[in-house]
Amino acid sequence: MQPIQLSFLVFLLLCTSNLRAQQGYSGNEELDCDNQGRRVPSPSYLYTCNGQNLSCRAFMIFKSQANYSSVSSISRLLSTDSLELARINDVSVSDSFPTNKEVIIPVNCSCPGQYYQANTSYVIDDVDTYYSLATGVYQGLSSCNALVGENPCDANDLFGGLDLLVPLRCACPSRNQTADGIKYLLTYPVSEGDSFSDLSDRFNASYDDTASANGFSKQGEPTIYPSTTILIPLPQEPVSSQTIIHHPIEISPFQPLHPSIINNNIKRSHSKLRFGIGIAVASLLVLCALVAVALWCDKKWMKRAVGKKKAILPKDILKAITDVNHELKVLSCEELNAATQDFSCELWGIGTGKEHSYLVYEYMENGSLKDWLMDRSRSELLSWNQRVQIALDIANGLDYLHNSAEPPYVHTGIKSSNVLLDRNLRAKIANFSMARSLEGGGFAMAGTVEGTLGCMAPEYLEGGLVTHKIDVYAFGVVMLELITGKDAVIKHEGREKLLSSMMISIVEGRNAQVELSNFLDSIMRDGCQVGLALAMAKLSVACLRQDPDSRPSMGEVVSLLLRLQMESKKSGVA
Structure with a gap:
């Protein structure tokens, strides 16, 4: 099988050999909009790909x-999972934060080219500029240079309603940092009054490690500027107790004079005036104290009155509480699996009634991806960019299972019917009934081979070998379904054939682009460049290689899909 023929894949793999020990601090250059860093790496653009992964x-x-x-509005702004954001900040998904409260944002950081980034999008107003987005809305988490470089519109050609790609500043630990026990890098936007050493202490990070991560000397206190970012290396996930609420710094307009410039004659001439002012101030303080005591007494009396009312609950509520059976019931794993559909969706709450009790789950409004693709009336509503985003959502989920979960997991059941879509057509992986942990090794053996025809990797189908690469194979099939709108097994010339086999022969053929255009979903022929679809098809074929070791990792797939997403937006494809 020929290697994948994507020029940006080759460039991507070449760029990952750089394993320098640190990033650089951009300083005030991050606030410039001169489009520097697109070709020559610059910390004022984004953080360079020098990590181990x-x-x-x-x-x-x-x-x-x-x-x-709110949790939901911040999640939408930064394209992160609301449930995960709520978990790590120790709040519920319906909660809101006080103004200027630091919120921890979990992201999937990837390297689609020479820079690490976590992508989101933003629909601008007429008054928005690249600079105002970078420093205002996103608080320095993006840079003006990166916004200019990653979007097709010139800074003077922006208009209201334009959907911009917003690359967010993130980074992965280098090999040296990983060896030192660093697991995560936190991007912190500097505020007025922040100091480098205080930030290191607050997040329990070593000062030397933090200085090294940002290219600073380990001696002295470095100068950092508001609306720029620093990286804080962490041995474990940040916790909400490390965050604070920022209060605006109030500067008094009256600055004290140095004693040496005060003339003794001036002191004497103003002594009577100061004496009079002192009496007035003292009288005012006494009056304020009397008012405060009166208010306190009134508040205490009101509190007692309210307290008496609160102490008496209505009888119907008391009866409802006492009627609930509080006996704890022990359920088997089989019962839990049946009740939760193999823990497919997030449990949001419970409800109890006279005859029935209920579990309340996250509602995936648009059902499964398979339902959308097989229903022609709905399939035609899925644009090219939505299909790329769905593929990216699935890839991010698998990358998390493979590389961030403790222990790492293999889903083993990836297929379009196990991908659910929410109201915004964002995808989530469902049905973990066949998931296998790979704790203590890189593979496992399945006692019984279970799966769907057309989605199972050959090494799993023939020998029951379970590795991360069987998920990669199945994901390749799902990507082909997204491109073509066809099932994993299709009827062709009166016979059943695997979609993967047919697409491999097309992609590796002499007239790949022409043949592929005839095989695409109808909306794809009209609404997207066939070249972009061919790039995605080639990535799919790379995931379907017979040799598991020659398939890309899910981290590599995420990076390539991010690159494809950016190319699509630059090309103006809907």
């Missing part, structure tokens, strides 16, 4: 604002 789990700090204070 192409993708990783990373964290950011975002300060809640008036328009972005």
Whole structure:
């Protein structure tokens, strides 16, 4: 089988050999908009790909604002999972944060080229600029240079309603940092009054490690600027107790004069005036104290009155509480699996009634991906960019299972019917009934081979070998379904054939682009460049290689899909 013929894949693999020990601090250059760093690596653009891995789990700090204070609004702004954001900040998904409260943002950080980034998108207003987005809305988590470089529109050609790609600043630990026990890098946007040493202490990070991570000398206190970012190396996930609420720094307009410039004559001439002012101030303080005592007494009396009311609950509520059976019931794993559909969706709550009790799950409004692709009336509503985003969502989920979960897991049942879509057509992986942990080794053996025809890797189908690469293979099939709108097994010329086999022969043929255009889903022929679809098809074929070791990792797949997503937006494809 010929190797994948994607030029950006070759470039990507060449770029990952750089394993320098640190990133550089951009300083005030991050605030420039001169489009530097697109070709020559620059810390004012984003953080360079010098880590041990192409993708990783990373964290950011975002300060809640008036328009972005709830878990849901912040999650949408930064394209992160709301349930995971709520978990790591120790709140519920329906909660909101106080203004200027630091919020921990978990992201999937990837390297689609020479820079690490976590991508999101933003629909601008007429008054928005690249600079205002970078320093205002995103608080320095993106840079003006990166916004200019990653979007097709010139800074003077922006208009309201334009959907911009926003690359967020993140990074993965280098080989040296990993050897020193660093697992995560946290991107922290500097605020007025922050000091480098205080930030290191607050997040329990070594000062030397933090200095090294940002290219600073380990001697002295470095100068850092608001609306820029520093990286904080962490041996474990950050916790909400390490975050604070920022209060605006108030500077008094009256600055004290140095004693040496005060003339003795001036002191004497103003002594009477100061004496009079002192009496007035003392009288005012006494009056304030009397008012405060009166208010306190009134509040205490009100509290007692309210307390008496609160102490008496309505009888119907008391009866409802006492009627609930509080006896704890022990359920078997089989019962739990049946009740939760193999823990497919997030449990949000429970409800109890007279005859029935209920478990409340996250509602995936748009059902399964398979339902959408097989229903022609709905399939035609899936744009090219939505299909790429769905593929990226699935890839990020698998990358998390393979590389960030403790222990790592193999799903073993990836297929379009096990991918659910929410109201925004964002994908989540479902049905973990066949998931296998790989704790203590890189493979396992399945006692019984179970799966769906057309989605099972040959090494699993023939010998029951379970590795991360069987998920990669199945994901390749799902990508082909996304491109073509066809099932994993199709009827062709009166016979059943595997979609994967047919697409491999097309992609590796002489007239790949022409043949592929006839095989694409109808909306793909009209709405996207066939060249982009061919790039995605080639990535799919790379995932379907017979030799498991020659298939890309899910981290590499995420990076390539991010690159494809950016190319699509630059090309103006819907």
